[in-house]
Amino acid sequence: MKEHSIEFRAGDGRTPHSAPLVMTQATKSSTTNSRIELYTQEPMVNWLGPFQLMRTGLQSAVATTMGAFADPRDVSAMLNPRNANPPIPVPADGDLWVDYLADTGDGWDSTYSMALCVSQDVKLPEYPLTLPRGDVLLLGGDQVYPTPAQSGYRTRFLDPFRAAFPAPVPKVRPNDQDQPVPQPGAPWIVATPGNHDWYDGLRGFSQLFCEQKPIGGWETRQRTSYYVLQLPNGWWVWGLDLQLESMIDREQKRYFKEMHAKLQPGDRVILCAPEPSWVDEAERLAREESKALPSIETQTPRFRSLREIEELLGDHLAVVLAGDSHHYARYQPKAGTQAPQRITCGGGGAFLNGTHQLPDPPKPINVGGTRQHYDLAAVYPDKKTSEQLRNRAWRLPTRNLSFCGMLAILYLLFDWMVQSASKVPHPARDNRSLMEELSRLEASIPNLLEAWRQLFLVMAYSPSSVMLAVTIVLGCAVFSAAGVKRTRKLAYAVGAAHGLLHLGLAIGLLWLMGRVNIYYFQLEVDDLQQVLLFLSGTLLFGGVLGGLLFGAWMVIGNTLWGLHSEVVFSSQCIADHKCFLRMHFKGDQLTIYPLKLEKVCRRWSVASGVAKLAKVQRTWRLRATPESTGPRFVPASGALELQLIEPPIEIGRE
CATH class of the missing domain: 3.60.21.10 (Metallo-dependent phosphatases)
Incomplete structure (x- = not known):
């Protein structure tokens, strides 16, 4: 049988009202056209x-x-x-x-x-x-x-x-493939x-x-x-x-x-x-x-x-x-x-x-x-x-790897900037880099404030890290206010707080990697093994924790302030x-029947009669x-x- 490929054209030769929503099998027979x-x-x-x-x-x-x-x-x-x-x-x-x-x-x-x-x-x-x-x-x-x-x-x-x-x-291939197939009704x-x-x-x-x-x-x-x-x-x-x-x-x-x-x-x-x-x-x-x-x-x-x-x-x-x-x-x-x-x-x-x-x-x-x-x-x-x-929506890491990967790259870029800037000797750090200084701090509330102080000391000599930080905070503020027609000032403030949390997570990742790689593993900060562990750890934990933070914040923002009304759902697809x-x-008389489909089908089979x-x-x-x-x-x-x-x-x- 010779095959022909023709364009889709209207008509299927059926009556105006087909059978109920039950899939039927088509009969097989030889034909001169396909x-x-x-x-x-x-x-x-x-x-x-x-x-x-x-x-x-x-x-x-x-x-x-x-x-x-x-x-x-x-x-x-x-x-x-x-x-x-x-x-x-x-x-x-x-x-x-x-x-x-x-x-x-x-x-x-x-x-x-x-x-x-x-x-x-x-x-x-x-x-x-x-x-x-x-x-x-x-x-x-x-x-x-x-x-x-x-x-x-x-x-x-x-x-x-x-x-x-x-x-x-x-049944027979038409001479003009652009000619629609007649379909009564x-x-x-x-x-x-x-x-x-x-x-x-x-x-x-x-x-x-x-x-x-x-x-x-x-x-x-x-x-x-x-x-x-x-x-x-x-x-x-x-x-x-x-x-x-x-x-x-x-x-x-x-x-x-x-x-x-x-x-x-x-x-x-x-x-x-x-x-x-x-x-x-x-x-x-x-x-x-x-x-x-x-x-x-x-x-x-x-x-x-x-x-x-x-x-x-x-x-x-x-x-x-x-x-x-x-x-x-x-x-x-x-x-x-x-x-x-x-x-x-x-x-x-x-x-x-x-x-x-x-x-x-x-x-x-x-x-x-x-x-x-x-x-x-x-x-x-x-x-x-x-x-x-x-x-x-808090399950964002399981649904959107590309977005979580973008967050991880932002954290890595910010940490890279501030760590590079901290290579300049400073007496407040005893001429140590920021990562080395953070590796000496145990996890506690006073040390958390000290970590932020050390970060600000470094950013004072790094305009690029300041610009990236401002971009992250402003980006989160604009994201929170998108589509908001009331309480816009509140939306910007909530979004800015969201951005600061991401900056805090970025410095937390630098602190974690320094504590593990330098304090526990006793690796030098410029050692290749330490650098590779830092890169892989920041990307992995940054993607997971950043996605969880972003998703959870969308839920909180929608629950408390009515923000993110669309993206909290669109992010879940x-x-x-x-x-x-x-x-x-x-x-x-007009009768309207509102119909719902609770679950769409996700597994399909080719219908009978189609090869x-x-x-x-x-x-x-x-x-x-x-x-x-x-x-x-x-x-x-x-x-x-x-x-x-x-x-x-x-x-x-x-």
Whole structure:
């Protein structure tokens, strides 16, 4: 049989609703055509990796700066004028199922697990109930992490989604490989860009979602980064693009004003926003109340933009959906008040965010001159579990060797500087080096103060060590204050204390190595054996103790002062506790099923009917045939078990 390698194209020849979430075997038969497929199973992003920190920070700064001068949304609006970008009608025979999934494109295990969930029917045995696969998949932002650069979309988004719901293999190789394979009743996929999608100026996002090219078995229909879907029975979905930290652009605002004119009395809208900016607004109002003299602090650009669209919609607005925060949280209006349901559901594959710091209840927010009062109705994971997961951040050395290695190198560099500077004779040390002087001191409180005094004597003659020490202290201070919008002075002070502890650990390592190598082993300070023991010991103990100090301090800072709310979780790369929404539109009724996946699969097997040709590092090479209609990988043991986070949420159109 002759092999052919063709591109992925939409369609799998299946009915709109596939079998429940159970992996089935494909039959084997000879065929005249086959397709070679490559899938790369990426690990989760190491957010505290030294190079990752620098790369992400640089790309974020460049994207923000360039976006302030050249907005790609203006170019997209010129290429797609409003009269050529009408609402996208979604055909349906009464019942319509729509999925909402946000914050995908991180590690393979979590992203592929969620891609499998949204590509299959879901059985809920406890009810019993079967939820058909969505006719439309709404992606709520951040489809790739950390950035779209270096084939980010391909390996972290396309590979898992095309493997979970692949395009069909035609029985006869087509003459034009760019021609999509027809698939009657293929589901759609539409996307809202998040901040990570914007890190390349939205170029990759536009090529992927706005050119009507299929993604595996899904079809894309949107023309711009914002869209309107017209569902049957007076239901609509609006997707917003609010860029990074800018306001909504003029053309997009005009577009939605025209879409608003198409709404009929009684129509209801589900609004997809890139982030839950209403939480930021509630926290801002809480800060203002706590101040004796209110400041001129203003709303964030994204909330101002969201508020403009909400005011435009008025009573048509039924639900606001958002990702960005990687958890589930639903704020419902207080009894007797009129306001939309606000749901954060960012469990599509990225690292878990905690829920224990969410405002409960939040301060009332003002939209269209009306104060909206909310209660926190449900969260996932629950706040107790969130705190327990937060407390595990002290295990940093077991999770992030590269970051701990960076800390060890900083300690070694600082000790090297001060030890070299102490080679200059000084009468206060009897002309001994700092390491020799410390080796004479036993561990005690008075000697601890003496060790600091000796360090300051040396640093007085070493400007380079002073600069490094200041850099460490200031770096920890800035790290603690990152993302903090209140008590910033306290955050800087706590961070500075954190930096001083790292300096103390560095001098403690020099003291320990001097005590062991010089006092107990009786080695000379310049002896090669002593130098090698010092280097290996400082790197080993510095990495372990520095990682423990950094992780424990993040936990303490979050517990006592609410600091490090994101990094205390991102440093752990928690792949579990994922979630998505499956929505059922039937007549005048919308029913939202919030679904959770407690444990993602971590061991995969190649599906039957697909031939494994090779595996090189993390990349698999498979051969698929026209009979290979299911997912390319299946869980090695058991099926994925989905459960409801809370009872279904029912919303009427009237």
